[in-house]
Every structure is written in C-alpha cells, then in structure tokens.
Amino acid sequence: MxxxxxxxxxxxxxxxxxxxxxxxxxxxxxxxxxxxxxxxxxxxxxxxxxxxxxxxxxxxxxxxxxxxxxxxxxxxxxxxxxxxxxxxxxxxxxxxxxxxxxxxLPSRLTPDQVDNMSLRELLELEVQLRVIHAYDAIASLKKALAMRSFWTRHFKAQYSSQGKRTKGQASLRSCQARVKEASRAYSACYEWLTKSAPEVAENFGLQKLCNRDLMLLSEYLEQQHYRQNGRRLSWIWTLRPKFSAADDVDESPDSLKAVVESWQNEFTRLEYVHARAAVDRWTEEVKILECEMPAVVRWFEKEAMRWSCMSSGQGDDAGFRAYTCRQFSLYQTLADHALEVFTAVTGGEEAWDSIWDNPKIGNDDEGSAPMDVDNGT
CATH class of the missing domain: 1.20.58 (Methane Monooxygenase Hydroxylase; Chain G, domain 1)
Incomplete structure (x- = not known):
C-alpha cells in the first residue's frame, strides 16, 4: 500500500x-x-x-x-x-x-457562537438525534395513553365495596405518571430543537405538546369528537415517522382512518386479553363454589345425622338426649337454610340438582373426578 x-x-x-x-x-x-x-x-x-x-x-x-x-x-x-x-x-x-x-450542548449556544467555535457539524448531528428522540418520546406517550385508557375504564367499573388501595388504582396512577414523564421528555427535547432548528421541527411534523393533545383516543372515538367543528384528532395520533424532511406524508382521509383504526384495534386487543383473563378467573371461582355449596349442605346433614344417632343410643339420660336433640335441630336448620339459599342463587331446583349430583372441580375436559366431600378429598 x-x-x-x-x-x-x-x-x-x-x-x-x-x-x-x-x-x-x-x-x-x-x-x-x-x-x-x-x-x-x-x-x-x-x-x-x-x-x-x-x-x-x-x-x-x-x-x-x-x-x-x-x-x-x-x-x-x-x-x-x-x-x-x-x-x-x-x-x-x-x-x-x-x-x-x-x-x-451546541443547541444551547447562539448561531454566532456555534460558527465561531466550529460546532456547526456537531449541532447538525444533535438536531438529527433530537428528531429521533422526539419521535421515541411520542411513541412512549401514545403507549402510556393507551394503558391509561384501559385502566381508566376498569377503575370506573370497580365495585364500591373494594378498598381504596386496589391493583387497578395503582396501575392507573402508574400510567398517569408515565404520561407526565413522557410529556416532559418530549417538551424538553422539542424546546431546544425549535431554538436551534425550528424549520426542521416543522418539516418533520413536530409540534408543541398541549394538554388538549393528551386526549384518550377511545374518548375521541366513543364521544364522536370528530363530528364536532374544531375538534380534530390530536396530531400525536397521526404523526408518521419520516426518514428525512423531504419525505411526503399521506394526509388523506383514508390514511387518517387507517391510523385511528390501528389504535382502535390495539385497544380491542387489550380489552380482549384482560376480559379473557377475568372470564377464566371467575369461571374457576364458579367451579369452586359449585363444589363447596353441596359440600356445605352435606356436612350439615352429616352432623345432624351424627347427633341423631348419638341421641338414640344413650338410654334414658334426659339431659344428654336434650343436648343431642338441640344439636340435631341446629345442624338440620343450617342444612335446610343453606339448601334454600343455594337453590335460589344457582337458578332453581333443576340447576341445583345438577350441581348436587355432579360436584366437580377443575377442567371437565381433562377428566377431573368428582370430589368426595364426605372424605374431604
């Protein structure tokens, strides 16, 4: 060489x-x-x-x-x-x-200072990276808003009997904090980008982030804000990443519809996943209750029969017979009351008879055997 x-x-x-x-x-x-x-x-x-x-x-x-x-x-x-x-x-x-x-950083300096200290190349590189960083912050913000939308719905659907400290409330507060942090990160990046290269920020579609831009996409769709004059969809939902400022962005109605539909599908996916988990959890709870209710009635009846047998086998001891009869009456009353309540909550005598005859727990498709309530197994 x-x-x-x-x-x-x-x-x-x-x-x-x-x-x-x-x-x-x-x-x-x-x-x-x-x-x-x-x-x-x-x-x-x-x-x-x-x-x-x-x-x-x-x-x-x-x-x-x-x-x-x-x-x-x-x-x-x-x-x-x-x-x-x-x-x-x-x-x-x-x-x-x-x-x-x-x-x-070079963006903190005036244009004259940048030129005098030969930092123009470094400033141009910073501007390019700031655009990328701003896009990342907007992506994080949209994800946080999507999760906040989901947890807001579930928070409102919680029962009033639940305690103040619930998983839904904690998750909602966490999502709100993520929204604020992503908003601040973008605002700081955008502020210095507009001071050093405002035309670049405009060409890439970046704008100042306001509180009204943090509208939930589900709220915009469900309340039909798009039908109202002056209530356009926030720019963060229609922002498309570009490789350069010269790239054209398709702003046709079909493009906007595709963006809204893609985020609506994301909400639907989250709703389905969490709804399916809730259904599986409550299905399991119902199966456990269908096993426990006959077990409770059978145990009361078993105790009533035990005290009845003890009463008939103790000769002429009046005090003991009175006590055993009292215990028999107590457990028989409990059994009758439980039978009446369980029959009502299960949907009638026909539904109760089906549960009474087949007390099972677990997945029936896997061949789970009936639980022997008398032996406690």
Missing amino acids: APSEGSTVRGARGVEQRNVTHVDFLCKALRLEEMQAKLRQRAHDVSELGLNASPQMKAQMTVLCDKLASGLRQHYETLAEVAPQLMNSGHQVLPDAPHADEIL
Whole structure:
C-alpha cells in the first residue's frame, strides 16, 4: 500500500471514530435530558403530595438524582474532550445541581457562537438525534395513553365495596405518571430543537405538546369528537415517522382512518386479553363454589345425622338426649337454610340438582373426578 493510501485510510478511520464518539456523546446527553425531565416531574409530584408523599417516592427520587448527578459529571468530562474550545471561550464546563443544570450542548449556544467555535457539524448531528428522540418520546406517550385508557375504564367499573388501595388504582396512577414523564421528555427535547432548528421541527411534523393533545383516543372515538367543528384528532395520533424532511406524508382521509383504526384495534386487543383473563378467573371461582355449596349442605346433614344417632343410643339420660336433640335441630336448620339459599342463587331446583349430583372441580375436559366431600378429598 502506498504511503498516501495508508494516510487516507487512517484519516477516514479517524473521522469515522470521531463521528461515533460524537453520536455516543449526544445520545447520552439526550438521555440525561430525559432523566432530568423525569426528576423534575417527580419533584413536582412530591411537592404536590406534601406530607402524604410516601418514603418510597422520596427514595426513588433520591436515587434518580444521584444517577443524574453522576451522568452530568461524565457528560462534562466528555464535553471537554469533544469540544475543548468551549473551555477557552469561558463557558461553564462543570455540572450544576442535577435538577437545574442546563446540560451544555451546541443547541444551547447562539448561531454566532456555534460558527465561531466550529460546532456547526456537531449541532447538525444533535438536531438529527433530537428528531429521533422526539419521535421515541411520542411513541412512549401514545403507549402510556393507551394503558391509561384501559385502566381508566376498569377503575370506573370497580365495585364500591373494594378498598381504596386496589391493583387497578395503582396501575392507573402508574400510567398517569408515565404520561407526565413522557410529556416532559418530549417538551424538553422539542424546546431546544425549535431554538436551534425550528424549520426542521416543522418539516418533520413536530409540534408543541398541549394538554388538549393528551386526549384518550377511545374518548375521541366513543364521544364522536370528530363530528364536532374544531375538534380534530390530536396530531400525536397521526404523526408518521419520516426518514428525512423531504419525505411526503399521506394526509388523506383514508390514511387518517387507517391510523385511528390501528389504535382502535390495539385497544380491542387489550380489552380482549384482560376480559379473557377475568372470564377464566371467575369461571374457576364458579367451579369452586359449585363444589363447596353441596359440600356445605352435606356436612350439615352429616352432623345432624351424627347427633341423631348419638341421641338414640344413650338410654334414658334426659339431659344428654336434650343436648343431642338441640344439636340435631341446629345442624338440620343450617342444612335446610343453606339448601334454600343455594337453590335460589344457582337458578332453581333443576340447576341445583345438577350441581348436587355432579360436584366437580377443575377442567371437565381433562377428566377431573368428582370430589368426595364426605372424605374431604
């Protein structure tokens, strides 16, 4: 290989290695930005709860704060290597408080500063990665909204007799927190993207995220908001990823219908999965009850017969006979009352006779044997 060719190869490798270093540095910085948004959201939630904030929430916030502080130290160490000219220009290259640090990047600088310090290439790379990061944040937001829609329905359907702390309520709060965190992450990314390259954000279809954009898709469909003037579907549900700003996006009615239908199918899938699980669980409960109800009646009758036999086999002891007769009457009354109640709840005498004659538990298709209630097996 000629010396000139070798130097050209080494130069190309050097440029490639530098680009990889820059991409890795910017990806970690955007991840820190997302962590900072999550930290601010959790700090806001803790301050809203005040004394009601749980120790677990405070501990999680402390862990996140320490992790962010460690990442910020590494960020500024790498920044001094990637862009040493920032140190010579008087910019602060030391981390501030985790929740207040601006996470110094080319997008934080003015256009003149970017040109004077030869950071235009790094800024263009940051803009490209920010667009990708914004799309990821919107995807996470839509998933969180889908789960919030599902748990909202199930939360409203819970019985009033249930306790305040239920799985549905905990899951709903978790989904609401995910929606807030994804919203903050996108808003932080979009803010710096519009400051450094507003035309790029517009060309890629990115917009400012408002509270009205967080409408549940199921609410938009079920309440027929699309029939009302001025109530268009939120842009986050129609946003399509593009490889470049020049790519055309199909905004025809058929395209919009396909987007809405795809998300509606996702809701239907979630509803089916959870409904099927609930059906299987309650079917199992019904089978257990169909086994336990005849067992209860048979046990009462068995106890009544036992005390009746004891009463007839003890001669002339009046006190003992009176006690055994009382016990016999007690258990016989319990058996009659249970039989009356169980017959009513099972749907009548015909349904009860079917359960009484075939007390089974488990899956009948697998050949499960009747349970011997007298022997307790």
